[in-house]
Amino acid sequence: MTDTVQLRPYQREQMVDPVRERLRNGVSRVVVQGPTGCGKRYIFNYMATEAARRGKRVMIVVHRHELLQQASRGLDEVRAQHGLIAAGHTMTHDRIQVASVQTLVKRLDRIPEPQLLIFDECHHAAAGSWRKIIDAWPNAKMIGLTATPCRLDGKGLDDIFEDLVIGPSIRELIDGGHLADYRVYAPPIGQGGIDTSGIKTRAGDYAKDQLAAAVDKPTITGDAVQHYLRLCSGRRAIVFCVSIDHSKHVAASFRNAGVRAEHLDGGDSMQRRERVIAAFARGEVKVLSAVDLFQEGLDIPGAEAAIILRPTQSLGMYLQMVGRVLRAAEGKDKAIILDHANCVLRHGLPDDDREWTLQGRKKRKGKQDEAVPPVRQCPNCYACHAPAPTCPACCHVYESQGRAPEQQDGELQEVDPEELRRQRRAAEKKAKTREDLRALAEARGYKNPDKWAEHVVRGREKKRQRIAEEQVRGHSQHRPGRAA
Numbered sequence: 001m002t003d004t005v006q007l008r009p010y011q012r013e014q015m016v017d018p019v020r021e022r023l024r025n026g027v028s029r030v031v032v033q034g035p036t037g038c039g040k041r042y043i044f045n046y047m048a049t050e051a052a053r054r055g056k057r058v059m060i061v062v063h064r065h066e067l068l069q070q071a072s073r074g075l076d077e078v079r080a081q082h083g084l085i086a087a088g089h090t091m092t093h094d095r096i097q098v099a100s101v102q103t104l105v106k107r108l109d110r111i112p113e114p115q116l117l118i119f120d121e122c123h124h125a126a127a128g129s130w131r132k133i134i135d136a137w138p139n140a141k142m143i144g145l146t147a148t149p150c151r152l153d154g155k156g157l158d159d160i161f162e163d164l165v166i167g168p169s170i171r172e173l174i175d176g177g178h179l180a181d182y183r184v185y186a187p188p189i190g191q192g193g194i195d196t197s198g199i200k201t202r203a204g205d206y207a208k209d210q211l212a213a214a215v216d217k218p219t220i221t222g223d224a225v226q227h228y229l230r231l232c233s234g235r236r237a238i239v240f241c242v243s244i245d246h247s248k249h250v251a252a253s254f255r256n257a258g259v260r261a262e263h264l265d266g267g268d269s270m271q272r273r274e275r276v277i278a279a280f281a282r283g284e285v286k287v288l289s290a291v292d293l294f295q296e297g298l299d300i301p302g303a304e305a306a307i308i309l310r311p312t313q314s315l316g317m318y319l320q321m322v323g324r325v326l327r328a329a330e331g332k333d334k335a336i337i338l339d340h341a342n343c344v345l346r347h348g349l350p351d352d353d354r355e356w357t358l359q360g361r362k363k364r365k366g367k368q369d370e371a372v373p374p375v376r377q378c379p380n381c382y383a384c385h386a387p388a389p390t391c392p393a394c395c396h397v398y399e400s401q402g403r404a405p406e407q408q409d410g411e412l413q414e415v416d417p418e419e420l421r422r423q424r425r426a427a428e429k430k431a432k433t434r435e436d437l438r439a440l441a442e443a444r445g446y447k448n449p450d451k452w453a454e455h456v457v458r459g460r461e462k463k464r465q466r467i468a469e470e471q472v473r474g475h476s477q478h479r480p481g482r483a484a
Helices: 009-024 040-053 065-077 128-136 170-175 208-215 218-231 244-256 270-282 315-323 343-347 417-430 434-444 449-478
Strands: 029-033 058-062 082-085 096-100 116-120 141-146 163-166 181-186 237-240 261-264 287-290 305-308 334-339 413-415
Touching: 009 029, 009 040, 009 163, 040 058, 040 065, 040 096, 040 116, 040 141, 058 065, 065 082, 065 096, 065 270, 116 128, 181 343, 208 244, 218 244, 218 305, 218 334, 237 244, 244 261, 244 287, 261 270, 270 287, 305 315, 315 343, 334 343, 417 434, 434 449
Parallel strands: 029 141, 029 163, 058 096, 058 116, 082 096, 116 141, 181 334, 237 287, 237 305, 261 287, 305 334
Antiparallel strands: 181 413
């Protein structure tokens, strides 16, 4: 027996119903984009159980053991019979199967083709093992779910999927109480933070070996510990690191400061990973330090702060990192983001509006320049904002318009979201031509600069046309009539 999965209104209206409409209209491969924490697990559980009720075979594909267990627990909650295709599990004949991509690709010749194929974290679908699964079952309907439908290497998903359904925005979910609001702290512009100058780019992001050498330093690690103690002491925090050694050093530094911290990586046994995560959820472990383990999909109960020690050129990776701590929880006021890597200044705020597309980005020659917008920092309350004679946060009046306030090197200060948005809008206004807009889009790391520039230009043309029409109507309404 299977219970009905209860969907929230936005999950049904903005995600499930549009997918059904597309499938009815002949589209067979659809991506559903929804922010981290929007409940994609409930959505694919609903789709899987409804298809199984109609006698369909369903395959849910995930790429990590923790995600496989998480999906299985969700199906157990609604009493949906299912099998697990993974190392150590015996194959069953249940209509719903949850499969590890690594195991599934080895058993394709022994498994009948499903009618519905669901990919969790489907931005991986262009990878070799995923493509083997897709090519093996060409007649299956395919639904992919992801918070970030973009790949680090720039490859698009449009050669695999046919259409994209856009779910609710992060800001919509925050305002609706489904996600936690946040505060973000970053180094002052041009001061502190992690220096990425001189680090080469490989496969769309910083070269890992060079990046690890740049970030794995006692001064940076010690700075991260001190900022945690100052800004969010006692909160459960996830630290995003570059390498295993880097993560181990970070965990050790926290322990030396009296904070219970644990390092985890893919080489740990499943039992240890589950045990440490459970201790973190209970609050016994305050800091989890890891590399490439918690970025995607995994719900880490109780995570209240993100400490970013991993610079990245990838918007997708940045949003996955901050998304880990935006999940709403009882007693959680605001998530804290300590961005030592200057990601927020490169990619924008977590809840900025973004244009998602299935198309890949064009490769660019040379290294992409860092986007460093003009930001002034108040010496009184340390709020960051666009240049102004007074601080918008505390009304502090600056002594001199021409002299920047003194700041302590390396100290993270709170970023004012509204001021950062205003400064980004101001930069867009200064970009008058398509070429200017495209250059701005490239500096911000947008995946399709040409399309974004064209979108802005069309919006400006429509606005000018609307103003002209209103002026014509206003002129005709005020035109004096004939005398009787």
